[in-house]
Amino acid sequence: xxxxxxxxxxxxxxxxxxxxxxxxxxxxxxxxxxxxxxxxxxxxxxxxxxxxxxxxxxxxxxxxxxxxxxxxxxxxx
Numbered sequence: 502x503x504x505x506x507x508x509x510x511x512x513x514x515x516x517x518x519x520x521x522x523x524x525x526x527x528x529x530x531x532x533x534x535x536x537x538x539x540x541x542x543x544x545x546x547x548x549x550x551x552x553x554x555x556x557x558x559x560x561x562x563x564x565x566x567x568x569x570x571x572x573x574x575x576x577x578x
Contacts, residue, residue, distance in 0.1 A: 502554050504530050505561055508537060509549040509568050516568055517548060521558070 504527060508517040522530040534552050541548040555561035562569045 502556060503558075505553050505555065505558070506530055506534055506537070507549075507551050507553055507561075507565070507568050508541075509551075511547045511549055514571060519558070519561075519568075 502524060504522040504524065506518075506520040506522065508519075509515070510517050520530075520533070530552055534550055537548070538550040540546070541550060553561060553565060555564065566575060
């Protein structure tokens with residue numbers, strides 16, 4: 502399993518970044534998530550900051566497509 506730090510801009514409806522971490526880097530990933538989320542709140546950036554686990558990025562793109570596709574692509578399936 503890989504842990505992914507996903508940063509999504511709600512206002513623009515687009516992915517800002519995705520960073521993979523190994524399971525042994527979980528504490529670092531959680532620390533980064535908290536720092537980015539606090540910065541987003543303090544600066545009123547409207548970003549969604551989440552940690553997600555998946556076997557790989559391809560699987561993550563299937564299970565959490567809303568972070569990777571625009572509205573038209575999501576509706577089309």
